[in-house]
Each structure stands twice: as structure tokens, then as C-alpha cells.
Amino acid sequence: MTDAIVPTLVVGGAVVDDLDRPTVLLAARRTEPPHLAGGWELPGGKVDPGEEPLQALHRELFEELGVKVEVGDELLAPNGLGWDLPPAHRMRVWLVRVIEGEPAPIEVHDALQHLPLGRWAEVGWLPADVPIVTALTALAEER
Numbered sequence: 172m173t174d175a176i177v178p179t180l181v182v183g184g185a186v187v188d189d190l191d192r193p194t195v196l197l198a199a200r201r202t203e204p205p206h207l208a209g210g211w212e213l214p215g216g217k218v219d220p221g222e223e224p225l226q227a228l229h230r231e232l233f234e235e236l237g238v239k240v241e242v243g244d245e246l247l248a249p250n251g252l253g254w255d256l257p258p259a260h261r262m263r264v265w266l267v268r269v270i271e272g273e274p275a276p277i278e279v280h281d282a283l284q285h286l287p288l289g290r291w292a293e294v295g296w297l298p299a300d301v302p303i304v305t306a307l308t309a310l311a312e313e314r
């Protein structure tokens with residue numbers, strides 16, 4: 172019998188200006204690993220062993236951007252489990268708003284963009300992030 176492959180849980184933040192009616196979204200350009208470098212993403216990273224997903228979200232956003240955030244709604248994936256990041260990860264995404272600090276590309280990113288609604292598709296997102304940003308756009312446009 173083969174063991175089931177359990178995807179590693181990643182958490183990501185859709186950093187927006189307003190949790191109820193987002194009109195600006197933060198995109199971050201990765202510097203690593205080489206095959207993902209240059210791609211834009213929602214910032215975040217892996218949940219550590221023993222860590223709660225929301226703790227990991229706060230930790231990752233502080234490490235990567237130097238900000239403290241308020242967390243809003245989770246952006247649910249159609250499968251209810253999180254967004255697949257092939258081949259080995261799955262990501263849960265929450266809307267977040269900065270409450271302390273100014274986002275800066277402190278580690279693993281070399282550029283940030285604050286994108287006004289209407290231009291969220293005009294970025295070279297990592298393939299895995301494209302359906303997430305599409306869902307986020309639909310949510311923002313209906314609010």
C-alpha cells in the first residue's frame with residue numbers, strides 16, 4: 172500500500188486596503204527558488220510544525236514584509252480545503268489589512284506593487300496564484 176501524499180500547508184495574505192471593500196491589492200515578486208524567481212505572489216509561507224495557520228500568517232507577513240496585520244475573511248477555495256499549489260503544497264488565503272508598518276520586501280521578495288482594482292490581472296502572477304487572484308477579483312467586484 173502506498174502512503175497518501177499530504178500536501179504541506181502554506182498560508183498567504185491578500186494584503187488589501189479595506190477588508191470589506193478591497194480596492195488595492197499587494198503583489199510581491201519572489202527571488203527564490205530559481206524556478207519561481209521573478210513571479211509575483213500573495214506573500215506567505217509554510218506553517219511550521221505545531222503552529223496554528225493564523226499564527227503562521229502573522230509570522231510570515233512580519234518576516235517577509237515587516238508588517239502587523241488585521242485578518243479578515245478567508246478566501247475559500249472551491250474545494251473547501253485550500254488552494255492547490257502543485258505539486259506538493261496547499262494554501263489557505265485570508266484578506267488582511269496592515270495595521271502597523273509599511274510593507275517592504277525584507278526577505279524572499281525584491282519588489283512590491285500596490286495594484287488598484289481593475290489591474291490585478293496585469294501582473295505576472297505565479298501560475299498557482301492566478302485562480303486565487305481571479306477569485307479575489309470576483310469578491311472585490313461584488314462588494
Ligand code: 9L3
Pocket residue numbers: 181182183207212213214215216217256260262297299300
Ligand atoms: N507558493 C505559491 N504562491 C504563494 C505562496 C506564498 C507560496 N502565494 C508556493 C511557493 C513554494 C511553496 O508555496 O513552492 C512554499 O512557499 P514559501 O514558503 O517558499 O513562500
Ligand code: MG
Pocket residue numbers: 214215216217231235279
Ligand atoms: Mg514565502
